[in-house]
Amino acid sequence: MTNASRRRSNGLLKLVVALVAGASLPLPNTDARAQDDLLAQFPLVIHCKYKDTQHVFYISRISQEGVATYVASDRLAGTITLDGQAKATGGEEGGSCLGKTLKELRDSGQAYDLKQ
Numbered sequence: 001m002t003n004a005s006r007r008r009s010n011g012l013l014k015l016v017v018a019l020v021a022g023a024s025l026p027l028p029n030t031d032a033r034a035q036d037d038l039l040a041q042f043p044l045v046i047h048c049k050y051k052d053t054q055h056v057f058y059i060s061r062i063s064q065e066g067v068a069t070y071v072a073s074d075r076l077a078g079t080i081t082l083d084g085q086a087k088a089t090g091g092e093e094g095g096s097c098l099g100k101t102l103k104e105l106r107d108s109g110q111a112y113d114l115k116q
Contacts, residue, residue: 038062038066038068039059039062040114041082042059042062042068042080042082042102043059043102043105043106043111043112043113044058044059044112044113044114045057045058045059045111045112046070046086046097046105046110046111046112047110047112048078048095048096048097048098048110049095049096050076050093050094050095050096051095055072055073055074055076055095056072057070057071057072057076057077057078057097058070058071058072060077066081066082067079067080067081068080068081069089075090076088077089077090078094078097078098080101080102082102083101084101085098085099085100085101086098086099086100086101086105096110097110
């Protein structure tokens with residue numbers, strides 16, 4: 001790993017830690033955002049316990065059908081919809097997020113939204 005890639009990794013880590021800690025980022029022109037903006041409806045970060053380890057999953061993509069994919073280290077990933085339950089991808093095993101809705105993840109303190 002080069003020094004430049006380490007700096008980028010450290011910057012991303014600092015961003016995730018700041019968001020998890022409750023810091024907010026200034027967003028340009030947030031009043032003009034469309035009400036149907038899917039990214040605004042999903043949390044930026046979800047944390048789950050899997051095999052005695054805490055993992056931070058960050059939103060990677062949202063399909064046109066409204067399926068959000070979250071990824072973490074070790075090639076772990078999962079999907080969720082606005083009205084569905086969290087599912088693990090690439091295997092049947094799951095952690096503490098498996099089967100929970102977005103509301104349940106938010107209520108349990110496992111989902112972190114981008115504050116405006």
